[in-house]
Amino acid sequence: MSLIERDSKVIWHPYTQMKNALPHIPIVRGEGVYVFDENGRRYIDAISSWWVNIHGHAHPYIAEQVSAQLKVLEHVIFAGFTHEPAIRLAERLLPLLPGKQAKVFYTDNGSTAVEVALKMCLQYWDNRAKPKTKILAFKNAYHGDTFGAMSVSGRSIFTNAFNDLLFDVEFIDLPNQDNIERLKAQILKLKSELACFIFEPLILGSGGMLMYEATYLDELLAVCKEVEVLTIADEVMTGFGRTGTYFACEKLENKPDIFCLSKGLTGGTMPLGITTCTNEIFEAFLSDDKLKTLYHGHSFTANPIACVASLASLDILLQSETLQNIKRIEARHAGFLKEIKTHPKIKTSRQTGTILAIEWVTVGETSYLSNLRNILYTYFLDKGIILRPLGNIIYILPPYVISDEDLDYVYDAIRSALDEI
């Protein structure tokens, strides 16, 4: 039996209607920006395997560090015990984050990093005997697939079956020049109930790569600070260079109280999540009263292998060559965008850092369920490129090691898709 047949017998894939799913392509090997299927066919991973792989596949340096750690300590319970890789990663990461981040809390993916952030905020107010329970979020936000993370995400086809069970959240539009004063007034009106504001800085990923300006986010954060609403930057997608700076929040004057990190954290090697917070938040949990403890933890909290992968990934990220690559991709995206912007098949197009998004003209509304999605997906796959459209929106979000040649190949494929589809 082929791998495809065996897969279809026993596997249920994520975000996939299994009834009429396209065959799942067995991948046997990765190298740099490429993955290879069992027939040796090569694909350019232009979306960094769901946005996690920032330095390319099977990076030899990360592999070497991880493999050395495997022979020393694969895992140990993280309550009552600690280890060098977790401490070292926290020591290195905290000073890199914008603002005064003081403590690292480990989990194992982006959704749980968000859950912890929400719990930190809600319990912060509870511990201080000033219970505030409302949360503010953006309408098209995506913060993950667990129930708390779904609750603070925009209501969409992803949450449809669960909407009645999700807790109430105050949703606001993305800020712009025209609505910023109204949004600020909305926050002021709710100030006594609002525990926190959670946001994806500069770009809403799964919501359709929707981009907005740092200045308006900054204004929202300023109001939140003024009226004691805690702020959570969900940098699960934007972290580690994606938007052109190490973290998207570097572009803000007002710094958030909490950061959520995952995806690029381990260079795409291992699952790991991190929630960081300021000392002020941490101190609200220090007490002789045991009820003020943050009762949260996962079996694989601070897995040493994942921490070592993150340390290795950080080493690579901080090399000047990586920053040059990020700047190079940014500049080339900008050039390509300028060229195709006015194409009649393009409804809107935009760019933040290394992310370029193009919204295809459709007959109906822009939607995740657009029929164009499978047509575009297959078109690029046939050309050996993994681009996984969000409905009629295609985006390039490549590993930073992608060469000019491969970028050109992807741009060329988009050009021909614009002419042919």
Ligand SMILES: *Cc1c(COP(=O)(O)O)cnc(C)c1O
């Ligand atoms: C992907 C994502 C998450 C969820 O992370 P998982 O590791 O998939 O659970 C949360 N927030 C943002 C902004 C994301 O892009």
